[in-house]
Amino acid sequence: MRLDIRSRNVALTSELRQHIDRRVGQALNRFEQHVGSVRIALTDVNGPKGGPDKVCRLTVVLAACDQVAVTEYGSNLFRIVDRVADRVKQRVSSVLEKVRRFDPARSIRTAESS
Numbered sequence: 001m002r003l004d005i006r007s008r009n010v011a012l013t014s015e016l017r018q019h020i021d022r023r024v025g026q027a028l029n030r031f032e033q034h035v036g037s038v039r040i041a042l043t044d045v046n047g048p049k050g051g052p053d054k055v056c057r058l059t060v061v062l063a064a065c066d067q068v069a070v071t072e073y074g075s076n077l078f079r080i081v082d083r084v085a086d087r088v089k090q091r092v093s094s095v096l097e098k099v100r101r102f103d104p105a106r107s108i109r110t111a112e113s114s
Contacts, residue, residue: 001025001032009044010054010077020081027089028060034096036061040084042077056080058088068092 003024005017020040028035038060045053054077059069068091072084 001028001035001038004037004039005042006039007042010042012042016077016081019078023081023085024058024088027085028092031062031092031096034063034092036063040081054080056084058084060088060092062092062095068095 003021005012005020024038024040028038038058040059041055041057043055043057045055053073054075055071055073056077057069057071059067061067068088070084070087070091072080072087074080074083
């Protein structure tokens with residue numbers, strides 16, 4: 001799974017990059033066969049002014065259907081990444097379960113249900 005990280009007005013440190021790789025990887029690992037691409041965009045809305053104005057948007061393009069996107073806001077990028085990873089894991093699981101339930105011909109199964 002390839003992760004495309006983009007940032008605007010945010011210092012993308014090696015620690016932050018490693019945290020993103022680890023958390024998003026853990027969140028989507030069991031869905032890897034269904035994931036086409038993953039993009040994460042980090043933005044500091046007010047730039048150097050400071051404050052709780054950071055935005056993290058995680059977009060996952062699935063092979064079986066469209067895409068899943070989750071956005072979180074806050075002041076600490078590490079916490080925001082944690083929240084967005086947890087939420088996208090739930091959303092991808094839900095979407096794939098609905099596809100499997102309503103279109104059995106696709107026979108989509110996650111690693112846990114196999």
